Amino acid sequence: MTDTPLIEAKGLTRHYGSRIGCTDVSFDLFEGEVLAIVGESGSGKSTLLKLLANEIEPTRGTVLYRLRDGAVRDLARLSEPERRLLARTDWGFVRQDARDGLRMGVSAGANVGERLMALGGRHYGRIRGTAADWLGRVEIDGGRIDDTPKTFSGGMRQRLQIARNLVTHPRLVFMDEPTSGLDVSVQARLLDLIRGLVADLGLAVVIVTHDLAVARLLSHRIMVMKDGRVVEAGLTDQVLDDPADAYTQLLVSSVLAA
Amino acid sequence: MTPVQDGYNFAYLDEQTKRMIRRAILKAIAIPGYQVPFASREMPMPYGWGTGGVQVTASILGPDDVLKVIDQGSDDTTNAVSIRKFFKKTAGVATTTHTAEATIVQTRHRIPEEPLGAGQVLVYQVPIPEPLRFLEPRETETRTLHALAEYGLMHVKLYEDIARHGHVATTYAYPVEVAGRYVMDPSPTPKFDNPKMHMSAALQLFGAGREQRIYAVPPYTPVKSLDFEDHPFRIQTFKDPCALCAAEGVYLDEVVLDDRGGRMMVCSDTDFCETRRAAGHRGAMLGTAPAEIAGEASHG
Numbered sequence A: 001m002t003d004t005p006l007i008e009a010k011g012l013t014r015h016y017g018s019r020i021g022c023t024d025v026s027f028d029l030f031e032g033e034v035l036a037i038v039g040e041s042g043s044g045k046s047t048l049l050k051l052l053a054n055e056i057e058p059t060r061g062t063v064l065y066r067l068r069d070g071a072v073r074d075l076a077r078l079s080e081p082e083r084r085l086l087a088r089t090d091w092g093f094v095r096q097d098a099r100d101g102l103r104m105g106v107s108a109g110a111n112v113g114e115r116l117m118a119l120g121g122r123h124y125g126r127i128r129g130t131a132a133d134w135l136g137r138v139e140i141d142g143g144r145i146d147d148t149p150k151t152f153s154g155g156m157r158q159r160l161q162i163a164r165n166l167v168t169h170p171r172l173v174f175m176d177e178p179t180s181g182l183d184v185s186v187q188a189r190l191l192d193l194i195r196g197l198v199a200d201l202g203l204a205v206v207i208v209t210h211d212l213a214v215a216r217l218l219s220h221r222i223m224v225m226k227d228g229r230v231v232e233a234g235l236t237d238q239v240l241d242d243p244a245d246a247y248t249q250l251l252v253s254s255v256l257a258a
Numbered sequence B: 001m002t003p004v005q006d007g008y009n010f011a012y013l014d015e016q017t018k019r020m021i022r023r024a025i026l027k028a029i030a031i032p033g034y035q036v037p038f039a040s041r042e043m044p045m046p047y048g049w050g051t052g053g054v055q056v057t058a059s060i061l062g063p064d065d066v067l068k069v070i071d072q073g074s075d076d077t078t079n080a081v082s083i084r085k086f087f088k089k090t091a092g093v094a095t096t097t098h099t100a101e102a103t104i105v106q107t108r109h110r111i112p113e114e115p116l117g118a119g120q121v122l123v124y125q126v127p128i129p130e131p132l133r134f135l136e137p138r139e140t141e142t143r144t145l146h147a148l149a150e151y152g153l154m155h156v157k158l159y160e161d162i163a164r165h166g167h168v169a170t171t172y173a174y175p176v177e178v179a180g181r182y183v184m185d186p187s188p189t190p191k192f193d194n195p196k197m198h199m200s201a202a203l204q205l206f207g208a209g210r211e212q213r214i215y216a217v218p219p220y221t222p223v224k225s226l227d228f229e230d231h232p233f234r235i236q237t238f239k240d241p242c243a244l245c246a247a248e249g250v251y252l253d254e255v256v257l258d259d260r261g262g263r264m265m266v267c268s269d270t271d272f273c274e275t276r277r278a279a280g281h282r283g284a285m286l287g288t289a290p291a292e293i294a295g296e297a298s299h300g
C-alpha cells in the first residue's frame, strides 16, 4: 500500500453529441479499495466505467493511473500497445453480458488461458494447469474445462469471466452490473465469491450496480449518480444509512420499500 | 509488348494493372509475412480457381520464363491444366512439369519435393489469407493485432486443438511466424510442407484474389511453425514409402484402387515420382498398379 492513489479521476466528462454521458466526475481510488457506482438506468455509470478503463475518450478531464513500477501516468497519453498491455495484465473487466467478456466459441480452459498465451505463455501443460486451478477458485467443476461457455449457466459464465480476468493477477477490476439478470440465489453465491476473491487478492474494484444491496455487500465507498453527475459520495455504510442528498434519500427509501 | 493472341495483352492483364500488382509484391517482399492489400481484377475464371495466384504470376511473368502449375502435387488436374493453358495462350511462355526446369511454379496446396533453388519463384493460390480470422472475425481488430504483434489468439487455437484431440490437429494451413515478426497463413498447403518454406532459396509469393491480399516470404527467410514447448511442431510421417517410386520422407496421397478396400500410398508430387521411376526407382506396387495411376511420364 502507498498513499498515492491507484486511480485519480479529475473532472471526467463525456458527451455523446449533445447528450451528456457523465459530467465533471472526480475521485481517488486506492489499492485494495472497492468503489460502487450506483444510480438509476441512464445516470452515466457505464460511461464513467468505460472512461476509467480507457475504453472511450473523455470529452474533458483526465484519469491518472499508478503503474506497478510506481510511475503515475495519464491514461490518455499511453500508447496503444501500453494501453492494451495494461488492460490485459493489471486490469480486469467483468461485463454485464458474459458474451461481451468471453469467447463463447472456445473452451473454458482456453478462455482462462488466453491472457497467459497473450503474454507469451507457450507451455500447454502449465497453461492448462493454471486454468484448472482458476476454474476451481471460481467454483467451476474441473470436468468442464473443455466445454465452451455456450453450455454454461448464467452464473457459471460470470464466474468464468472472473477467472479469465484474474489469471494475470490484476490490481484493478472493473465490473459492470456483474450480477444483474441472475436468479437471486445465483446472485448471492456470485457476490460471495467476488467478496472472497477481492479480500484474498487485495483487489481494487470499481463496480457499477443499480442494486444498493450489492453495493452494501461489496463496497467500502460509494458514489451516487444522477443525470451524469455525482450527487453524493462517501463511505458506503454512512451514505446508505444516513444519506445527505435528497435524491439518495429517495433511492435508499425506495429500496427499503421494495 | 506484342499481344500473343489478338485481344490479349501479354499475360492477359494490362500493363498498368501489372505495375500496381508489382508494387504490392515489392511491398510484400519488403515486409515479410505482411498482407498487402491490392485491387484484385476480374479474371476469366472463378475465384476458387486461384485468381490471386494467377494475377501474381501474370504480373511477374516474362517472355523467357518457364512455367509449371500444380494442384495438389499434380500437373494434370483440370485446374492446373487450364491455368497452364491460360498462360500459354495469353503469354506464349514455355511450360513444363519438371520442377527443376521451371522459373515460376504456381501452386495450390503443395510445395514441390525437389528443393527450389535461387532464382525460382513459387506462387501460391490462397483462399483465406488471414490466420486470425478463425477467432477474430473483425477486420479492424485483426489489423491491430498484426500491427502490435499480439498473436496470443493463434495459440488459443492450438490450445483448443490439443484440448480436443490430444495433439495439434491442424494439418493444413498451419500458421507460421515469418522472420520473427508477422504470423502468416501458408494456406492451404499441408503442414508437411511448412519446413520447406524455412530459409528457402526461392522467392515465395502468395496471392488471394477474392480477399485482395498479397504477401511474401523473400529468399532465405526464417519461417517457424507455431507450437507449444510441450507439444512441438511435427510434420506428418508415412509408414511405408511411395508404392510406385519407393521415395521416403515425401508427402503421400492415398489412392483407392477398387471397391474392396484396395488402396495404395503414392507421391502427391507426380513429377517427383515420375522422375524417380525414370531413374529406375521401383516401388512395391509399380508392376501391379493400374495404368491410369502408374501412368507414364508424359505431359503436355
Ligand SMILES: Nc1ncnc2c1ncn2[C@@H]1O[C@H](COP(=O)(O)OP(=O)(O)O)[C@@H](O)[C@H]1O
Binding pocket: A016, A019, A020, A021, A022, A039, A040, A041, A042, A043, A044, A045, A046, A047, A048
Ligand atoms: N454510445 C452512446 N451514444 C449515445 N448516447 C449514449 C451512449 N452511451 C450512453 N449514452 C447516453 O448517456 C447516458 C448515460 O448512459 P450510461 O452511461 O449507459 O448509463 P447507465 O450505465 O447508468 O445506465 C444515457 O442518457 C445514455 O442514453
Ligand SMILES: [Mg+2]
Binding pocket: A045, A046, A047
Ligand atoms: Mg449501464
